[in-house]
Amino acid sequence: MxxxxxxxxxxxxxxxxxxxxxxxxxxxxxxxxxxxxxxxxxxxxxxxxxxxxxxxxxxxxxxxxxxxxxxxxxxxxxxxxxxxxxxxxxxxxxxxxxxxxxxxxxxxxxxxxxxxxxxxxxxxxxxxxxxxxxxxxxxxxxxAPWPNGRRWAAAMTHDLDVVSYWPVFSALRIAELARKRELARVGRVLAAAGRAIGTSPVRDGIQFILRKEDEHGVRSTWFVLCGTPSFSTWRQGDLTYLPEGAQARQILGDIGLHNGEVGLHGSFETLDRGDAFTEQRERLAKLAAGSIAGVRQHFLRLNPATTPTSMAAAGFAYDSSQGFADRNGFRLGVADVVPTWSASDQRATGFDEIPFCWMDRSLSKYGGVEDPAMWVQDAQVLAEECRRVEGLWVGVWHPNLVPALGYPDAPEAFSTLLSSLSEGDPFFGTLADILAWRSARRSVxxxxxxxxxxxxxxxxxxxxxxxxxxxxxxxxxxxxxxxx
Ligand SMILES: [Zn+2]
Structure with a gap:
């Protein structure tokens, strides 16, 4: 005291x-x-x-x-x-x-x-x-740091980037693997994609993730894009699916069945036009049948000087975009929830940031490491740091990492990651759960x-x-x- x-x-x-x-x-x-x-x-x-x-x-x-x-x-x-x-x-x-x-x-x-x-x-x-x-x-x-006697916390989060036209993503990934001379992996992807023709590998992958999370009593947080795709958004790697489409609706239903939290994955437009946050949040609330508390930016496009203010104005309670795209680690130096700060106004904005410290593809895209088991080892090292400070580990796992879309061995690596986190006995929560706990703890x-x-x-x-x-x-x- x-x-x-x-x-x-x-x-x-x-x-x-x-x-x-x-x-x-x-x-x-x-x-x-x-x-x-x-x-x-x-x-x-x-x-x-x-x-x-x-x-x-x-x-x-x-x-x-x-x-x-x-x-x-x-x-x-x-x-x-x-x-x-x-x-x-x-x-x-x-x-x-x-x-x-x-x-x-x-x-x-x-x-x-x-x-x-x-x-x-x-x-x-x-x-x-x-x-x-x-x-x-x-x-x-x-x-006490976390609920139920737990000494640290972990949150699994997923960015829903791919829903429709999965063969396009398989083709892009095969080109990437070929450039990196990962020819054995290209062969395995081609075989998996061939087997997946006529099926729904993206939704199957999502159901696999939700089942595995259920086995460990984990409720996760899903960030969903909510704009209308066009040729231009496709070309930029921005919006590629319609949230009102049948496939996206089925996926939202799956997430709801497993008590997952749905947050907004802010499209490219939101960085330059703050009102887009309000429009996308309201549109997503109708589809997810509930209010939307959190947001994470697609490609992590965030300006810490202005974006949190726009997010707060749109009614969000937290952002979870603060982390690195090209490496894993603690961008804000904290394994925890922190209030955001406006340097121009010299005051706290009253809006919270829940930074993530690990993302599945950071090592692959920027480090040339294509073995998912290595990505998971890196997640474990950072989880150890979070445990040490009795803090919070937040990881990003993209649900499109399935063999048919270019990622052999990824589902097994995800299972390994969940098991190893579970063994450390953290408090697992959705980001909204974790924010609610930290707001209460901070008020004592x-x-x-x-x-x-x-x-x-x-x-x-x-x-x-x-x-x-x-x-x-x-x-x-x-x-x-x-x-x-
Ligand atoms: Zn994204």
């Missing part, structure tokens, strides 16, 4: 405050409404403004120092937290790739080779340990401590899961929850 105070009454800048709020939330330390000598105090130090690098912050433990009853943190490190997790460095970039995206190397983590570690989640972990160290005999409480405040050391806490944001406060050893503590 911490009470946050500032040294010399210095006022934090909005970005420093945002960095501090992020670290406290990710650390799971519970803010206390009123100060008391029996709790740890958090002091922000450093009157002098100076620009720190990520490297300095990592090497110096993010300038977080425990003392007796107090943890001190340098305000300059808080700006670095906002630069990374609030994407404010990337918002300042004017560079764009051929799809209008901010290139990976504009991320301060990719630029310094640190994207494989959830550096900001680790900074928050350091804050947690510093609070424990500073506490001595003082009372310490943290919110302690009002007071009784003489019997029973903490009186409030939970302004309700959740269907039980919220537990625990001590420094992760043992659940008696808590009196005040009515809201």
């Amino acid at each position: 911490i009470h946050s105070v500032r040294l010399n009454e210095s006022t934090l800048s909005p970005s420093e405050q945002h960095g501090l709020d992020l670290l406290i939330d990710l650390s799971r330390a519970v803010p206390v409404v009123r100060s008391s000598p029996n709790i740890v105090h958090l002091e922000v130090t450093g009157g002098r403004k100076r620009a720190l690098t990520v490297g300095e912050c990592v090497a110096r433990g993010w300038f977080i120092e425990p003392a007796d009853g107090v943890v001190r943190i340098d305000r300059n490190a808080l700006d670095v937290v906002c630069d990374i997790a609030g994407a404010s460095k990337e918002q300042a970039s004017t560079k764009r790739d051929r799809y209008g995206r901010i290139p990976s190397m504009q991320s301060p983590l990719a630029a310094t080779g640190k994207e494989r570690q959830a550096v900001v989640s680790r900074a928050a972990m350091r804050l947690r340990y510093a609070v424990i160290q500073a506490a001595g005999n003082r009372l310490v409480r943290f919110v 405040r302690v009002r007071s401590v009784g003489s019997d050391e029973i903490v009186e806490a409030e939970l302004p944001v309700a959740t269907r899961h039980e919220v537990v406060l625990e001590d420094a050893n992760g043992v659940a503590c008696a808590t009196k929850w005040l009515p809201q």
Whole structure:
């Protein structure tokens, strides 16, 4: 439990405050409404403004120092937290790739080779340990990280890029494999495609995924394109199916039967015209028979300076486009849900980002690795990092990765991935579930401590899961929850 105070009454800048709020939330330390000598105090130090690098912050433990009853943190490190997790460095970039995206190397983590570690989640972990160290005999409480006693979380997500005209995609993929001289694989794809003539390999693949997920008790999140395809959208690799078509409707029905969450896969148009988000979200809600909470951009076409604001205006609750197209890792330095930040307005937008850290084809498209077993090994390495920080692993698996469309061995690799995630015993949820939990967890405040050391806490944001406060050893503590 911490009470946050500032040294010399210095006022934090909005970005420093945002960095501090992020670290406290990710650390799971519970803010206390009123100060008391029996709790740890958090002091922000450093009157002098100076620009720190990520490297300095990592090497110096993010300038977080425990003392007796107090943890001190340098305000300059808080700006670095906002630069990374609030994407404010990337918002300042004017560079764009051929799809209008901010290139990976504009991320301060990719630029310094640190994207494989959830550096900001680790900074928050350091804050947690510093609070424990500073506490001595003082009372310490943290919110348990995930529901049902789970110590980390995992979410499987799927982008529905292909529904109609599957042989076109087989042909494109065969050309790609031929260019890469993967001739044995070309032979296997041709054979699988031949066998699939007259069947529905895309829908079969989706049903396979849903069945496997059911076996592990996993409910997944599906991002569906919702615009009208044209010759031009086909040519660009944008929209290739009509969401109202019979095949897409069947797939939406399959997802509904398995209690999957449906989100919008924002088409190319949405990056340049924010109103398209509203139109596509309403159109998809009619088809999915329910309101649409989440969005992920097709090709990850997102401008962190403007797109989240348009998404929020269209009624979405979260985005999940923040990740790399060309490598796997933590673009925002967090294995968790974070509020998005507007650098131009210098304020939090009130809209959440659920970044993903792994995508099936990153290694194939950009690294030339065509063996799906290798992609899954990489997913496991990143899942280990998420576990280590008691965070969230979000992976993207494209349901069109089936043998007939060019991906022999992919369904088996997907099974292996699910089994290995399951063995780690995470909390599995759809992204909307995970957002709901994190919003509640983030809202916990302690009002007071009784003489019997029973903490009186409030939970302004309700959740269907039980919220537990625990001590420094992760043992659940008696808590009196005040009515809201
Ligand atoms: Zn896509």
